[in-house]
Amino acid sequence: MQRPSKINETGQEMSMMNLKGASMLVTGGNGAVGCNLVRRLLEQGSKVTVLDDFSQSDTGNLPRHQNLVIVKGDITDKRSLAKAFSKRFDYVFHLAARFANELSVKDPLEDLRVNVQGTVQVLLYSLKQKPERFLYTSSSSLYGYQENPIMKEDMMPNPSTPYATSKLTAEYYCKSIHKLYDMDYTIVRLSNSYGPYDPPGRFRNVIPNFFENAMNNRPLIITGTGKETRDFTFVEDCVDGIILAATKKAGRNQIFNLGTGKETQIRDIARLVLDITNSRSKIKHRPMRSFDHVKRRRMDISKARRMLGYNPSTTIKQGLDKTYQWFLTR
Numbered sequence: 534m535q536r537p538s539k540i541n542e543t544g545q546e547m548s549m550m551n552l553k554g555a556s557m558l559v560t561g562g563n564g565a566v567g568c569n570l571v572r573r574l575l576e577q578g579s580k581v582t583v584l585d586d587f588s589q590s591d592t593g594n595l596p597r598h599q600n601l602v603i604v605k606g607d608i609t610d611k612r613s614l615a616k617a618f619s620k621r622f623d624y625v626f627h628l629a630a631r632f633a634n635e636l637s638v639k640d641p642l643e644d645l646r647v648n649v650q651g652t653v654q655v656l657l658y659s660l661k662q663k664p665e666r667f668l669y670t671s672s673s674s675l676y677g678y679q680e681n682p683i684m685k686e687d688m689m690p691n692p693s694t695p696y697a698t699s700k701l702t703a704e705y706y707c708k709s710i711h712k713l714y715d716m717d718y719t720i721v722r723l724s725n726s727y728g729p730y731d732p733p734g735r736f737r738n739v740i741p742n743f744f745e746n747a748m749n750n751r752p753l754i755i756t757g758t759g760k761e762t763r764d765f766t767f768v769e770d771c772v773d774g775i776i777l778a779a780t781k782k783a784g785r786n787q788i789f790n791l792g793t794g795k796e797t798q799i800r801d802i803a804r805l806v807l808d809i810t811n812s813r814s815k816i817k818h819r820p821m822r823s824f825d826h827v828k829r830r831r832m833d834i835s836k837a838r839r840m841l842g843y844n845p846s847t848t849i850k851q852g853l854d855k856t857y858q859w860f861l862t863r
C-alpha cells in the first residue's frame with residue numbers, strides 16, 4: 534500500500550491516501566451508502582471484503598469484481614465475523630446498522646442488538662488485527678432537538694429515538710476501545726444521505742419515496758408543514774468524506790460532521806422531484822411523526838473542511854437528477 538500525500542503551506546495533508554492494493558472491510562457494504570463506498574474503493578484499486586446480511590438491501594447493488602469478496606452474514610454472528618476477518622484489513626469501515634428512526638421505535642431491542650452489540654463485536658474482531666483505522670458511520674440524528682439548528686460536533690447530543698441512542702452508544706464504544714487498547718477510530722456523523730442504490734420503502738428515506746410515488750403518479754406525503762429542513766447530502770459526497778476521514782492522519786480519533794452545511798425544506802425537495810420526473814402527483818400533508826421533534830437541522834462542516842479538505846460540491850438539483858437517472862434504470 535502506497536501512502537503519498539501532498540503537504541500544503543500550512544503543513545496539512547492535501548491528497549487522499551493512494552488506496553491501490555489496500556485491504557478494506559466494509560460492513561453493511563451492500564447498503565445505500567455502503568455499496569457506493571465499495572464501488573469507489575474498487576475504482577481506486579483496493580481489495581474489498583463486504584460483510585452484510587442483506588436484511589435491508591437489495592441484491593444486485595454490488596458489481597462482480599475480482600477484488601471484491603462478499604460474506605453474507607450477521608455482524609452479531611461469530612461464525613460470519615470469523616469468516617469475514619479471516620484476512621487482514623488495513624481499514625475497517627463499519628456501516629452495517631438497522632436503519633433508522635421509525636424502525637427503531639417499532640423494535641428497539643433489535644436496534645440495540647444490531648447497532649450496539651453488533652458494533653462491539655466488529656470492534657473486538659478488528660482489535661485482533663488493529664487496522665490503520667476503524668471508521669464508524671454515526672448519525673446527525675443523535676443531536677436530536679437543539680435550540681440552534683446548526684449542529685456542531687461539540688454540542689451535547691440529545692437523542693430522542695432508540696436508533697439515535699444506539700448510534701451515540703456505539704460512538705462511545707469506539708472511544709472506549711481506543712482508550713483501553715489504543716486502536717485508532719474515526720467517527721463520521723452522516724446527514725440525510727441520498728442518491729443511487731437508496732431504495733424506497735416504508736421505513737426508508739424521504740427522497741426515494743418521493744421518487745417512487747412521483748414516478749407512479751401517487752401523492753407525495755409530507756409529514757409536517759413541508760417547511761421542515763434537513764441537510765441532504767449526495768451519497769458521493771458522503772463517500773468522499775468517509776474515505777478522507779478514514780485515511781487522513783488528521784482524522785485519527787476524531788468525530789466529524791459530514792453534510793453540506795446547507796438546509797433544504799422538504800417541500801422544495803418534493804417540488805423538485807415533481808419537476809424532474811414531470812409527474813402529475815399531488816403533495817399531501819400528514820401530521821409530524823410522534824418521535825420527530827426537529828423542525829430545522831443543518832450540519833456545521835467546518836471541522837471536516839479544515840482538517841480533512843472535505844468539500845461537498847453536489848447541488849441538491851444535481852444530486853436529485855442523478856438519483857432520478859438511477860431510478861430509471863431500476
Ligand SMILES: NC(=O)c1ccc[n+]([C@@H]2O[C@H](COP(=O)([O-])OP(=O)(O)OC[C@H]3O[C@@H](n4cnc5c(N)ncnc54)[C@H](O)[C@@H]3O)[C@@H](O)[C@H]2O)c1
Pocket residue numbers: 560561562563564565566567584585586587588589590606607608609627628629630631632647651670671672673674700722723724725726727
Ligand atoms: N443514509 C443516511 O442518511 C444515514 C444518515 C446517518 C447515518 N447513517 C448510517 O450510515 C450507515 C449506512 O446507512 P445506509 O443508508 O447505507 O443504510 P442501509 O440500511 O441502506 O444499509 C445498511 C446495511 O447493513 C446491512 N445490515 C443490517 N443489519 C445487519 C446485520 N445484523 N449484519 C450485517 N449487515 C446488516 C443491511 O442489509 C444493509 O445492507 C448506517 O450505519 C447508518 O446508521 C446513514
